[in-house]
Amino acid sequence: MRRIFAGALAVILSAVIATPTLAVVSGSEVIDAATSKPWVASIWFAENEDSLTDPQYLCTGSLIQQDIVLTAAHCILDTGFYFVRLQSDTLSSSSPMIQVSSTWKNPRYTSTKFVNDIGLLMLAKPVLVPTMPYVKATQSAALSKVKNFEIYGWGSNQDEQLATYLRKAKLSLQTTAAKKIYGSKYFNATTMIAAGTYIKNERIYSGGCRGDSGGPLVAKINGIETIVGVTSWGSRNCNLSRPTVFTKLSYYSKDVELGLATVRKSAVSSNRIPIENISPPRVSGSYLAGGVVTCDTGTWSSNVTSVTVRWTSPYEVYGSTNKTIAVRNPSLYGTTYTCVVTAKSAYSSVSVTAASTFYAPPVVSSAPLILGLYNGVQTAIGTQGRCSSYFYGTITSTTYEWFLSSTANYVAATAQSVGSGASLTITEDIRVRATSGENYLHCVATAANSSGSTSSSSSVALAFAFVSNSER
Structure with a gap:
């Protein structure tokens, strides 16, 4: 949804005569702006992490370097996140929103008098979009001869309707009128x-209205189209007979040069890109008496300056900020360990919760019971034996293995596997091996959960009727 963010449009000067400039009034539409004016930027703003998916339209700007957008100081707020859209035919085009890594506004800017109104946005990455030159102090003499200009803006028109297309208007120099209307105080x-x-x-004057703040005033300097001003302020009512006032770039070109160095340094020291959680936090560990549970903080974007941990469960570790917690009283039926990981940067704070439930390994209640097969009782091929296990605690899986050995006690090293699953069918191979001395059939049941497994076994002595050679 396209909206204008209200925070940047507060009345700066007298309630009677001036507010930050808004957008192009009584101009015309540029329906091919993506190709003819790709450098004119729309600037978008999200107040906090919750509004990142729905940033609001804020101001207009101009791409002056592959990763730098020129705008007004009053468009730059002290908190929140910025995005820039370039190469757009419409305000709601599908052109990507480019994140802004740092901002700068003239340190002499004052909102009470609305002077020194110049600012910069540094994009998170350079773009392959044509840039626009801006006037330098050395071109002041040439600028003083210019009488005609053109303004561009993405804001509302004289009916307060937000732009569909980029708007422009031809303007002429109005120094005398401005002195008369606004006076030397402003x-x-x-x-x-x-x-x-x-x-x-x-x-009425054609010029600025709602949403055009920070946009370019363009003129030809020595035959080259050049940004000579930044849309700054104007009348409160877009229909009043008052001209628009722009920050004169020739006067501030040295400030801009200093600002370029500052905004690039700030991209490292005070990055404004929203924090990104690359891989989520995770709770893991050994849930045994004397074991430890750890909160792995995950992986975060490079602009994160600090990562902290806070445990919220179980009760005995509530509030702890240690990444590793000692297990005190493991519960057979589970304990949930929950940690909240908070990552912070100069402009952002994001918290992610991780949790895992741990259990003590299952406990044997009694040895497995083998059904359908009996000690020393003759059995026949095709007979089916079943194994029932008895454990308590939290059990996520139970497995069964069957073995033959020559001893009543199950010894893994000497037993030979003959099957798996809760039931086993007696085969000719089992009969042959049993009559050859491996006549003890063992059922080994194993119960498991996330903390480990526990095994228990039982055995039965197999007996088979004598089989003559002819019967074989």
Whole structure:
């Protein structure tokens, strides 16, 4: 859903005369902006991690380097997350939202007087999009001769309707009008440009309205289209007969150069990209008396500055911030260990919960019972024996193995496997081996859960009727 974020549009100057500039009034639409003006950026903002999937439209900007967007200082808030969209035909195009890794605003910017209104956004990665040059201090003389400009913006029109297409308008220099209307208290021709085109029949100026803050004012400098101003402020009512005021870039070009160095350094020291959990936290360990349970904090994005752990269950470890917890009283029927991992960066904090339930290994209640086969009682090929096990505790699986050996006591090293599963059918091979001395049949039952397994065995002495050679 396209919305304008209200936080950046608070009244900055007199309630009567000025607010941050909004968007292009009485202009025209640029329906091929993705190709003709790919460098004009729409700037989007999410207040917190919960709103990352639905950022709100905030301001307009201009791509001046492959990873730098120029905008207004009043578009840059102290908290939250920024995204930029470029190469767009419409405000709601499918062009990707590019994350912003750091921001800079002129340290001399003041919202009370609305001066020094210049800022930068650094993209998380460079883009293959044409950039736009901006005027330098050395071009001040050339700029002083310019009388005609063009404004671009993604904001609302004079009816307060949010843009579908990028809007533009041709403007002319309005220094005299600005001095008269705004007075020297607010308008300074040294640091600002006033521009607009007065539409006499409609008694309004074409220029800025809601949502265009930070956008470019463009003019030809020595025959080259150049950004000469950044949309800054204007009248509260878009229909009033007042020109739009822009930050004069020729005056601030040195500030921009310093800002470029600062915003690149901030991308390392104060990164604004939302924290990403790459691999989730996990609780693991040995749930035996004297064992330990560990909260593995997982893997996080490189802009994370700290990762902390806090256990919330069981009760005896509640509030602990140690990654490893000693097991005190393992329960046969399970104990859930829960840890909350919190990762923080300069602008973000994300918590992820991990939990695992651990059990003490099953306990033998009594030895397995072999049914259908009896000690010393003659049996026949095809007879089926069944094994029933007796354990208590939490059991996630029970397996059965059958072995033959020459002793009544089961010894794994000397026993030979003859089958698996809860039941076993007597075969000719078992009869032959039993009559050859391996006449003890063992059932080994094993109960298991996540903490381990426990085995128990029983045996029965097999007996078979004598078989003559002719019967064989």
